[in-house]
Amino acid sequence: MTGDRPDLTVNIGSIELNNPVLAASGTFGYGEQYAEVVDLSRLGGIVVKGLSLRPRPGNPPPRIVETPCGMLNAIGLANMGLEEFLNEKLPWLRKLDTVVIVNIYGHNVEEYGMVAEGLRGAEGISALEVNVSCPNVEQGGMAFGTDPDASARVTEQVLKKADKPVIVKLTPNVTDIRSVAQAVERAGAHGISLINTLSGMAIDVEKRVPRLANVSGGLSGPAIRPVALYMVYQVVRAVNLPVIGVGGIMNYRDALEFLIAGARAVQVGTANFVNPSTMLEIIEGLERFCRAQGIIDINEIIGSLKED
Amino acid sequence: MTGDRPDLTVNIGSIELNNPVLAASGTFGYGEQYAEVVDLSRLGGIVVKGLSLRPRPGNPPPRIVETPCGMLNAIGLANMGLEEFLNEKLPWLRKLDTVVIVNIYGHNVEEYGMVAEGLRGAEGISALEVNVSCPNVEQGGMAFGTDPDASARVTEQVLKKADKPVIVKLTPNVTDIRSVAQAVERAGAHGISLINTLSGMAIDVEKRVPRLANVSGGLSGPAIRPVALYMVYQVVRAVNLPVIGVGGIMNYRDALEFLIAGARAVQVGTANFVNPSTMLEIIEGLERFCRAQGIIDINEIIGSLKED
Amino acid sequence: MIEQEADIVFNRMIARNTFLMALKSPEITSLARPGQFVMVRVSKSADPLLRRPFSICGTRGGDCFMILYRVVGVGTAILRNAGKGDRLSVLGPLGRPFDFSEKGKTSFLVAGGIGIAPLLFLAGVMDPGECMLLAGYGTSAEVVPVEQVGLSQENLLIATDDGTLGHKGVVTDLLEGQLGKWRRGRPVLFACGPLPMLKRVAAMSFERELECQVSVETAMACGIGACQGCAVRASSRETQPYLQVCRHGPVFSIRSLDWKAL
Amino acid sequence: MIEQEADIVFNRMIARNTFLMALKSPEITSLARPGQFVMVRVSKSADPLLRRPFSICGTRGGDCFMILYRVVGVGTAILRNAGKGDRLSVLGPLGRPFDFSEKGKTSFLVAGGIGIAPLLFLAGVMDPGECMLLAGYGTSAEVVPVEQVGLSQENLLIATDDGTLGHKGVVTDLLEGQLGKWRRGRPVLFACGPLPMLKRVAAMSFERELECQVSVETAMACGIGACQGCAVRASSRETQPYLQVCRHGPVFSIRSLDWKAL
Numbered sequence A, B: 001m002t003g004d005r006p007d008l009t010v011n012i013g014s015i016e017l018n019n020p021v022l023a024a025s026g027t028f029g030y031g032e033q034y035a036e037v038v039d040l041s042r043l044g045g046i047v048v049k050g051l052s053l054r055p056r057p058g059n060p061p062p063r064i065v066e067t068p069c070g071m072l073n074a075i076g077l078a079n080m081g082l083e084e085f086l087n088e089k090l091p092w093l094r095k096l097d098t099v100v101i102v103n104i105y106g107h108n109v110e111e112y113g114m115v116a117e118g119l120r121g122a123e124g125i126s127a128l129e130v131n132v133s134c135p136n137v138e139q140g141g142m143a144f145g146t147d148p149d150a151s152a153r154v155t156e157q158v159l160k161k162a163d164k165p166v167i168v169k170l171t172p173n174v175t176d177i178r179s180v181a182q183a184v185e186r187a188g189a190h191g192i193s194l195i196n197t198l199s200g201m202a203i204d205v206e207k208r209v210p211r212l213a214n215v216s217g218g219l220s221g222p223a224i225r226p227v228a229l230y231m232v233y234q235v236v237r238a239v240n241l242p243v244i245g246v247g248g249i250m251n252y253r254d255a256l257e258f259l260i261a262g263a264r265a266v267q268v269g270t271a272n273f274v275n276p277s278t279m280l281e282i283i284e285g286l287e288r289f290c291r292a293q294g295i296i297d298i299n300e301i302i303g304s305l306k307e308d
Numbered sequence C, D: 001m002i003e004q005e006a007d008i009v010f011n012r013m014i015a016r017n018t019f020l021m022a023l024k025s026p027e028i029t030s031l032a033r034p035g036q037f038v039m040v041r042v043s044k045s046a047d048p049l050l051r052r053p054f055s056i057c058g059t060r061g062g063d064c065f066m067i068l069y070r071v072v073g074v075g076t077a078i079l080r081n082a083g084k085g086d087r088l089s090v091l092g093p094l095g096r097p098f099d100f101s102e103k104g105k106t107s108f109l110v111a112g113g114i115g116i117a118p119l120l121f122l123a124g125v126m127d128p129g130e131c132m133l134l135a136g137y138g139t140s141a142e143v144v145p146v147e148q149v150g151l152s153q154e155n156l157l158i159a160t161d162d163g164t165l166g167h168k169g170v171v172t173d174l175l176e177g178q179l180g181k182w183r184r185g186r187p188v189l190f191a192c193g194p195l196p197m198l199k200r201v202a203a204m205s206f207e208r209e210l211e212c213q214v215s216v217e218t219a220m221a222c223g224i225g226a227c228q229g230c231a232v233r234a235s236s237r238e239t240q241p242y243l244q245v246c247r248h249g250p251v252f253s254i255r256s257l258d259w260k261a262l
């Protein structure tokens, strides 16, 4: 570290990140496409697209629709499945000089465990991020993440099978985010990221049909930032785990809101579509901000919110 | 009704509205201020600012902050209390040629009932709208509306004391909006309106303090429309009560989304601040739309969503 | 109160980062009183969503009113790019104006930075012999040329923090100097500017038992008294704990406000 | 693929509601192939949020590429107001271009409305003797003057729904006519336009066993293959159930798509 360059290094449990800016799952693919316009080695890390045991085709189109300061998506967790990921994507990812986190999910508790197991021994993966927002087929389709007990069971199962740190990614579509976070903490998770998308819908008034073939979808983008920030604020105060903030972050000032609220790192999702350089600009902005404020270590900012 | 003017009349239980466009509580005062720029008699109705038993000063400032396509407010339900409302505001409201609905709340079940009782016999009020989004002091501060049982108890109490139709206004900050709606239906409510604001937060990164003195506030405006629409969609399919849709409606096309999803009427909130003529423009837009589509009765549109 | 689309007659930079815009509206212009403001919709987009409040800083030819604004954020950055041929939705005039009905007293108009806007309008309608405008800025580049709104330089005193124009120091130094040597009865004060400046002016007024009216700023959503978003803490003299800046203000007697809570 | 702020060289209306814009980017221009598109950020505001996809309709002087767009909603309405002196963030060139490597065959380029955009680029790089452009519009006022992108009128046939210019009827009538009398080997078809038109063209191609490539549209978020938002149903010939329009397309062989699901 040179004299006037602030230290942006942060730790999520045992994982060290060069800086607190990660790509959010599902918005950055496996990094390949963006590699042409973004120097991936400068990122804090990449959370890759949600991975399931077997390949999933995803939902029928239309899958996305723009909304005020946001978008709805109903991709349906389309992905290539565990095997192809290990054979086709991981070797390339491994060569990147950046932290890779694999977002995983399953349709029942067992399946979550099987994906974690399948990733055992795989080199080049720093952590697993468990997406508990998908429908819990065992319990009538409500997401695992809406129930503290179900979230805890998924977390335990993944921990049992995984050989890497386990971060659990929470859904915001709940009455009390703290109780879900606490259940996940008790189950032994190493970190928590939030928020996933808010459930939403849009209608084509001419045709009188839902704009998404799936009827509802997940709302992301700046529209949801105040909701995400408040949930991060609450969870930081309810658990002792490191928290990663996600939701509507477009620039370094937005990222600062989450860090000041107590997030150890942030993820950038929808903003990548709007401006592929968003993450680099955030990293530069954080550096500039630290320098201007005479801060030599970004950890001084984390959780520095003043309240009376 | 002239030959080519479509009929916009809708019914919420026993209440007939000239058209399905109402002003949302807390965003239109008692109509007085807007009377200078809006012909109130052309509205479907006005839901007045939330009324409590005794006057409430509200929260310390800052109380509002703008967010992407939305705003956070933490007004703290500032209002003049039952007595002054009856003496100072109602006589003026009564003279208006429009439907007046009084939004009420209390800090415990008893208090809800006392406000309803206080409004007994008061002429010029078409219905009560019960705001169950305020903190339930009896149960540790979570809003009544986040718990189906508490929502039902409030509803029953108000029904017991009121001599007018009772609409219950739901909070979106819940895991399963349908179970709250069904509890309220079982308790005997005559209608349901939704959504109230989403909980959110914003931080001043220079000062590292919350932008609202109250720390958190309620998110409203177009940002939340997809969330509101999906909740209306779900509740319409879960109960047999008339549903009023609220949340982020800025123009007639937004209003149509809610009507097509099955809402019998809509409320316009934040948009009034942006453009005081919003409600009139929506009414005109709905008329134009009906005419263009050869629809003679707006009820043909309500719930006309096609799904396969 | 009127809501209408008004044509922009001009929109020009008149000091560093500071723009003067004239909007055509005979209706608003004829109703406007010094101290009142308008809510301007800066864009048709929903981001930024809310209208922005700006004091009316003068009128022109009976059918135009003017606003003077400093570019500080996203809304004012959009405004600066508007020009002749564009129209803006404006809502106004709003709020309680300055009360300058008391005749025969000298008025000191104390402005901090862009806070000069409402005071320019006030100075324009007062008897020039009875008012003195004291204006403070950071540096000379920020100084608003008052002749652009039709005022003379005669009764104007300027202070700059860096001394590049006028007195080197803050505007309350100027006020202090004037009040110190003042012998012709009790002057009345009218002030607008940053909070620390207003606090200082208020303290001086309380001390000398002078009447003083201030125009204050808060975030606003509706601007017309419907949302209760613009609350300021009232002094114990008032019957309500909070006052609405858009309706009970933006001009308040200093005696109506709780200065400790501001 | 490049992401950069590009200067607008011009932006002019060339038919009813239809604009031609030239953007300066030597980098994108040198990479661009007919059928590819760019993602344009129409505004710095977060509303509208997402970039808009537009086909590259030609290049100009080696350092500019052009887009041809119709104003249909909020994003294109913002674009129409941009002009020389403004800059737009553009990301491109993106997607799979037309494959016209097979030589010696005549190509029919079949355009419906604004679907002419990518075909103009294609026509410009093909041997004029080997291609024929068939373009359908609603009415004569919408007809794009092809000379504005440097093409000649020679091998151009026009149809309008109302008969105000060229053949009265739809563009597939023209295609039918041409194919009916065609005797010089098997032509290749390239088409872009509204879905019903594409379906008709595809049906004709299947029937006559002609090679046919279509450029299709879907909503897009990223435009570069990261979000999976732009899926279209693939035919059983493909190994995947869905293809991404931004990456596997926007140009597809008609044999790759499931036309029943489109």
Ligand SMILES: Cc1cc2nc3c(=O)[nH]c(=O)nc-3n(C[C@H](O)[C@H](O)[C@H](O)COP(=O)(O)OP(=O)(O)OC[C@H]3O[C@@H](n4cnc5c(N)ncnc54)[C@H](O)[C@@H]3O)c2cc1C
Residues within 6 Å of the ligand: C037, C048, C052, C053, C054, C055, C056, C067, C068, C069, C070, C071, C072, C073, C074, C075, C076, C077, C114, C117, C118, C216, C217, C218, C219, C220, C250
């Ligand atoms: C009654 C009244 C009269 C005013 N008159 C004038 C005037 O004549 N000329 C002028 O230049 N400004 C005036 N203001 C302030 C002006 O409204 C704000 O500068 C403007 O809203 C900022 O908009 P923005 O989008 O550029 O800034 P934003 O991007 O919204 O914010 C940028 C910065 O400005 C601050 N800010 C935002 N809104 C306000 C506000 N309402 N009051 C104070 N600070 C704010 C924010 O906290 C932030 O630090 C007045 C405010 C009020 C309440």
Ligand SMILES: Cc1cc2nc3c(=O)[nH]c(=O)nc-3n(C[C@H](O)[C@H](O)[C@H](O)COP(=O)(O)OP(=O)(O)OC[C@H]3O[C@@H](n4cnc5c(N)ncnc54)[C@H](O)[C@@H]3O)c2cc1C
Residues within 6 Å of the ligand: D037, D048, D052, D053, D054, D055, D056, D067, D068, D069, D070, D071, D072, D073, D074, D075, D076, D077, D114, D117, D118, D216, D217, D218, D219, D220, D250
């Ligand atoms: C690969 C590709 C190439 C394209 N090339 C061109 C081109 O060269 N010229 C041109 O004028 N248009 C082109 N389009 C369509 C263009 O992207 C849309 O017209 C544009 O995004 C509409 O933006 P808007 O904000 O004005 O409309 P919005 O306000 O977003 O929507 C207005 C209407 O347009 C429809 N629409 C929105 N986005 C799209 C879309 N991506 N595709 C189709 N319809 C849409 C909406 O359903 C709605 O009915 C292309 C689309 C794709 C996918």
Ligand SMILES: Cc1cc2nc3c(=O)[nH]c(=O)nc-3n(C[C@H](O)[C@H](O)[C@H](O)COP(=O)(O)O)c2cc1C
Residues within 6 Å of the ligand: A024, A025, A026, A027, A049, A050, A051, A073, A075, A077, A103, A131, A169, A195, A196, A197, A219, A220, A221, A222, A224, A246, A247, A248, A249, A267, A268, A269, A270, A271, D227, D228, D229
């Ligand atoms: C197109 C799209 C696909 C997504 N896919 C996933 C996914 O596979 N797994 C997951 O946990 N989250 C997924 N998300 C959620 C994001 O990772 C992120 O939590 C959310 O979008 C909020 O952040 P943002 O507002 O910055 O986009 C997806 C989001 C989008 C927009």
Ligand SMILES: Cc1cc2nc3c(=O)[nH]c(=O)nc-3n(C[C@H](O)[C@H](O)[C@H](O)COP(=O)(O)O)c2cc1C
Residues within 6 Å of the ligand: B024, B025, B026, B027, B049, B050, B051, B073, B075, B077, B103, B131, B169, B195, B196, B197, B219, B220, B221, B222, B224, B246, B247, B248, B249, B267, B268, B269, B270, B271, C227, C228, C229
């Ligand atoms: C400033 C403000 C004050 C509000 N006050 C109340 C209230 O007193 N009672 C209530 O039930 N809802 C209140 N609301 C919620 C609105 O009635 C409405 O449900 C919400 O704002 C969503 O609609 P919108 O997006 O159209 O604003 C308030 C909203 C705002 C913005």
Ligand code: FES
Residues within 6 Å of the ligand: C219, C220, C221, C222, C223, C224, C225, C226, C227, C228, C229, C230, C231, C244, C245, C246, C247
């Ligand atoms: S700004 Fe709404 S009450 Fe003052």
Ligand code: FES
Residues within 6 Å of the ligand: D219, D220, D221, D222, D223, D224, D225, D226, D227, D228, D229, D230, D231, D244, D245, D246, D247
């Ligand atoms: S638009 Fe994102 S994958 Fe095609």
